[in-house]
Amino acid sequence: MHAANLALPLAVAYRRSVVTHRLCALASLSLALAACGGAPTAPKEDEVFYLHGGGVIDKNRSYEVYFPKMDEEKSVTVPRLVGVGVLDGDVRLARPIDWSIRDADYTAEKRFISYQSPRQFIFSILERVDPPTDPWSEVEKRYESETRDLLGKFLASRHPIGTANSQGRSYIVESTVKSKPENLKSYATEILVRSDKRVLLVQVVHRGDIETIGDEVNAAISSMIVY
Secondary structure (H helix, E strand, C coil): CCHHHHHHHHHHHHHHHHHHHHHHHHHHHHCCCCCCCCCCCCCCCCCCECCCCCCECCHHHCCCEECHHHCECCCCCCCCEEEEEECCCCEEEEEECCCEEEEEECCCCCCEEEEEECCCEEEEEEECCCCCCCCHHHHHHHHHHHHHHCCCEEEEEEEEEECCCCEEEEEEEEEEECCCCCCEEEEEEEEEEECCCCEEEEEEEECCCHHHHHHHHHHHHHHCEEC
C-alpha cells in the first residue's frame, strides 16, 4: 500500500482515540469522579517500580520505569516529584507522587498515558501520528483542524513553551460535555510537544482555573525529556 494511503487510516484512528480520551476525561471531572487516591511512597533503591500499584514488577508489564535522579523534594506549591519513564521509555518526566494512573495504552500508533491528580485535573501524554519532519505550521494546522472538527473552541493558541529538551505550542480549549439538566463547559490546556523523532500532545483537563494548578503542571512539563 502506498504511504499516503497508510497515513489516512492512521490519522482517522488517532483522531477517534483523542475524541474518546478527551470526552472521558471531561466527563470524569464534570461528574466529580476524581477520587483522591494517592500513590505509594517512591522507592528508595534504583529499581523498576510500578508506582501506582506498589512493588517491583516485570518492567514489560509496567507503564512506568522509575528514574530516581529526576526526583525533587516538595515545595510550598508543588508536591514531591518522582522521575518516571513512560511510553516505553520514549518520554521521561518528574511528576507529583500523588498522581495516579487512570488509563494507558501502549499499542503502536495510539500510545498514551493519563494521570489523575487529587487536585481535580487530568494530565495526559498522547503520541501523535504527525511526521516529526513536518514544519511547525503543518503540525499546528493539522491539530487545530482536528480540534475544531471535535467542536473544540480555542480561547488561546500557539503560545511558545519549552520542555527540558523539546519545543512546544500551548493552547486553551473549551469543550462541552452533554449532561442533564444542562450541558457543562470544561477546559483543557493542550500542548503540542515535538522532538526530532516524535510529536506528542500533552493534555491537561481542568475546571477552567489553571492558576491554582499551574506550578505542578509547569514542573511536570518543564522536566519532560522526549527521545
